[in-house]
Amino acid sequence: MKTNLPYFPPYLSLAERAWFFLLRGFNGLVLVFLMVPVLVIIPLSFSDSTFLAYPMPGLSLRWYQNLVESDEWMRAARNSFIVAPLATLVATVLGTLAAVGLNKASFPGKGLLMAILIAPMVVPVVVVGVGVYLLFAQVGLTDTYLGLIMVHAALGAPFVVTTVSATLQGFNHNLVRASLSMGASPLMTFFRVTLPVIAPGLISGALFAFATSFDEVVITKFLAGPNQVTLPYQMFTGIRENISPTIAALATILIVFSTGLLLVLEWLRGRNKAAAKF
Numbered sequence: 001m002k003t004n005l006p007y008f009p010p011y012l013s014l015a016e017r018a019w020f021f022l023l024r025g026f027n028g029l030v031l032v033f034l035m036v037p038v039l040v041i042i043p044l045s046f047s048d049s050t051f052l053a054y055p056m057p058g059l060s061l062r063w064y065q066n067l068v069e070s071d072e073w074m075r076a077a078r079n080s081f082i083v084a085p086l087a088t089l090v091a092t093v094l095g096t097l098a099a100v101g102l103n104k105a106s107f108p109g110k111g112l113l114m115a116i117l118i119a120p121m122v123v124p125v126v127v128v129g130v131g132v133y134l135l136f137a138q139v140g141l142t143d144t145y146l147g148l149i150m151v152h153a154a155l156g157a158p159f160v161v162t163t164v165s166a167t168l169q170g171f172n173h174n175l176v177r178a179s180l181s182m183g184a185s186p187l188m189t190f191f192r193v194t195l196p197v198i199a200p201g202l203i204s205g206a207l208f209a210f211a212t213s214f215d216e217v218v219i220t221k222f223l224a225g226p227n228q229v230t231l232p233y234q235m236f237t238g239i240r241e242n243i244s245p246t247i248a249a250l251a252t253i254l255i256v257f258s259t260g261l262l263l264v265l266e267w268l269r270g271r272n273k274a275a276a277k278f
Contacts, residue, residue: 038255045248052243063249073246075227076234082145083230084214087152091209094153095160096202100194102161103168118158128155129222136223143225151219156209160202167201200268207261 012020041052048058067073098117102110120128132151133142141147171194179189195202217232224233231250238247 041248042252042255044245045252047245047248050245052245052248063245066246067249070246072229073231073234073250076229076231079145079224079228080214080230080232083148083152083228084210086145087149087156087213088206088210090149090153091156091213092160092202092206095157095205095209096164096198098157099161099164099168100190100198103165103171104173114161117161120155121158121162125155125216125218129219132219133222142223143228144223145228147223148220148228148230151223152213152216153209155216155219156212159208159212160205163201163205163208164198165201167198171197204265204268207265211258211261 043056044052044054045063046059046061047056048060048062049056102114128151132147136142136147141150175193175197176189179193180186184192214230215232217230217236220228220230220233221236224230229237231254235247235250238244
């Protein structure tokens with residue numbers, strides 16, 4: 001027969017229970033402090049005013065309409081949805097292969113190689129932008145989609161390497177040996193045995209890589225030409241010249257989009273934990 005356990009263990013003192021509520025109250029205040037500047041922009045995207053200011057004179061969808069009808073914003077959106085998915089695809093393939101290879105192999109300098117692979121996560125993007133610009137300018141890859149895709153893939157690959165490597169920590173390699181002993185090729189073994197196991201980590205890394213590429217603006221400013229302007233670049237330019245409510249409309253769409261990505265990541269995390277328990 002199940003009994004309802006008390007919310008607190010019986011050995012906790014009054015001071016420890018007070019600290020429990022105090023810590024969570026402080027965490028709630030920090031969350032509100034971080035979220036209010038983000039959420040306050042959403043009502044402004046429906047304002048009828050030509051300025052971002054409260055109180056709003058009225059409600060309107062004119063800025064969403066302006067976003068859809070603007071050639072500049074639509075070109076920037078098209079560029080973002082060209083560069084980010086392709087960069088994510090490249091980063092996912094290369095990051096997954098690197099993680100699987102490093103998980104199987106054992107050699108001197110493995111830790112150093114892993115540090116080099118994840119270095120783009122910690123190196124300042126300004127440093128990366130300057131270095132990549134100096135290199136790509138000599139080989140003619142500036143002002144090209146290929147240059148942007150290559151650099152964005154390099155920025156996203158470390159996330160794939162990290163998440164897939166974490167998933168492979170509990171991987172049973174006897175499954176691979178059993179598959180090979182039954183006559184399956186290494187390629188078939190990877191797709192039918194290894195890939196289903198690492199799929200949650202792979203998808204999580206791919207989503208992080210996509211978000212990194214989609215949100216990147218510093219390196220894009222170094223490499224992109226007039227025809228490769230992305231949404232973050234266009235937003236940065238619009239904020240610098242004139243803060244238009246159109247930016248608030250786009251920001252609202254990106255907030256909803258980012259929230260969706262976070263929900264998918266949380267779902268994958270829960271699925272991965274459930275699979276690990278099983």
